[in-house]
Amino acid sequence: MQQNTHLSIDTSLCGKATKIVENYAEVVLHTTRLMAADERGLVHGGFVFGAADFAAMCAVNNPNVVLGAATSKFIAPVRVGNVVVCQASVVSEKGKKREVEVKAYVSQKLVFEGLFTAFVLEKHVLDDGCSTN
Secondary structure, eight states: OOOOSOTTOOHHHHOEEEEEETTEEEEEEEOOGGGBSSTTOBBOHHHHHHHHHHHHHHHHOOTTEEEEEEEEEEOSOOBTTOEEEEEEEEEEEETTEEEEEEEEEETTEEEEEEEEEEEEOSSOTTSTTOOOO
């Protein structure tokens, strides 16, 4: 399936969509020294969260999808050089609201999990009069 959302995202920062099928996506993030939070190579959690968010948006795969809320848990550290695989599945759909579960792994070890609430809007969120209500 073709990627229909977040087409201008910087894949070096947020990962690359490697699989998109209906209600499911995978994003792979190759971590780099630029993502380090300290001299020991701990990757800042924001990069993992960003890849997970991107995976959630790709699972919905609509040009007008936006993130409304997220709950997340960081389970294990990610180090510079690790490859993070984010797997996102739409678990519920009600009107324009989508709940997306995301799990992120390094070498099949769970490092992150989250539940993302996304909304599919009628037009782009930056268009005048657009709202998630």
